[in-house]
Amino acid sequence: MAKILVVAEHANGKLNPATAKCVACASQIQGAQIDVAVLAADAGAVATQAAAIQGVKRVLKIENAANKEPLAAVLAPQVAAAAADHTHVFGPSTTFGKDLMPRVAALLGVGQLSDIMAVESAYKFRRPVYAGNAVITVEASPDKKLVATVRTASFQPAGSGGSGSVESANVSAQLPTHTRFVSRSAAATGRPDLQTASRVVSGGRALGSADSFKIIYSLADKLRAAVGASRAAVDAGYAANDLQVGQTGKIIAPELYVAIGISGAIQHLTGIKDARTIVAINKDSEAPIFEVADIGLVGDLFQVLPELEKALSG
């Protein structure tokens, strides 16, 4: 029988929703017993939230002053020790999980399966490769512990109302001091974060200048959306590097993606193919972006955008 340990992600006493998505993924393995590990300096509040996730049997509190900040080098040996009796160890495919889980796997002497997007059986999964341009079905060897990350965009969070038990786990692991937390700063733009935003407005080369690019910000604010840009717009200096959407930039999956003056190069389309609704506004009716857009409008963006903003204000 599968016995799955899910590593909780949390910050400031709050459980990250990615954890309930990992539990949802684990629940799709038939007959699985699901435990959640909460590593923190004080795990109390987070453990209570984790125990309320539907399908969770036990929450293991692993408390240590060194766990105040999520440093992979410090957490990994404790996760590896806590997972001694488990057949599977899952973490979210967020920067937290991507940093931590391979280190856990290597300490356990096993490989890792990254970005589970669908479960076929306890040892058979589907995952994206080539930035989602192909989906592979992978079978893992059942005689090895399976460490994996779960692609959060592919699972709805498991419901609440569960009643798992909470217990303190004693793990003995040597914790390194070679890695130290210094600081963390959130990008203080006042706008939603591009990676996780439910709406994104992106501008391309057709904006023509950094100054003209401001109309993208203006429309984004009207839609309460994050701002993105094509590689061409970033290379031309119209927008900052960290706004780049595409294979070598950010791969995103918002509810609404508005592409303005973006032709739709392959590497850009790769970054938005999981968006729920794509809107494209472009002067060139032959632009490849229209092949993937749910709603397309051929027109001069410098005329369309002011009109659109006005319509949204009305």
Next chain:
Amino acid sequence: MSKILVGLKRVVDYNVRVRVKPDGTGVVTDGVKMSINPFDEIALEEALRIKEKGGASEVIVVSIGPGDTQQQLRTGLAMGADRAILVQTDAQVEPLAAARIFLKLVEKESPQLVLLGKQGIDDDNNQTGQMLAALWNRPQATFASKVELDGAKARVTREVDAGLETIEVDLPAVITSDLRLNEPRYVKLPDIMKAKKKQLDTIAVADLGVDAGSQFKTLNYAAPAARQKGVMVKDVAELVAALKQKGLL
């Protein structure tokens, strides 16, 4: 004398439209342009900048792959690396095996820093750097967007979901690069000529004595569900109406 080891993976060029073979056994790579994995190119650029500022004495580029991978290593040498090592194999190498191979080279070369791309744009695993750090029992700094060396320590700014995180690590350490760490230089023709004379050693995987066995078997490749072409609207009024109909306004 401090060395930096940089991993370069040979991958399908990022501008190529990747297609799944009709029989589902893989993606089409025949006649397709191959390049250095973009994140690895950024890692190499960072290593070269550190050396140019006097922070290292030698930059060694390393790859694991078939004989043709020499092309990517030569490009790395043309960018400015001092020498190259190819661990040759025609087999698929899983990240854990790659990390074990790197560990062997690390034990031999004793670098101060190992710089790798955060992930290969082919398998998108994002594992090798972290696994190497674990096996080596040394610090890791993944998703790096800024690296500052200070004697026996490095201060690394990381791009995490919450924003930017800065950590301090003791050297030696493994750092994996994110996109915004730097912009790699272009290779100039005279450098390509010079690179041909630089040292490139080839080692067979078997000679390293590592367990390069696999745990995962890919059963099938499939194209992702295709997006349907949607509707074209005539003007802003129709656009707004269409958005409302989808419940987006």
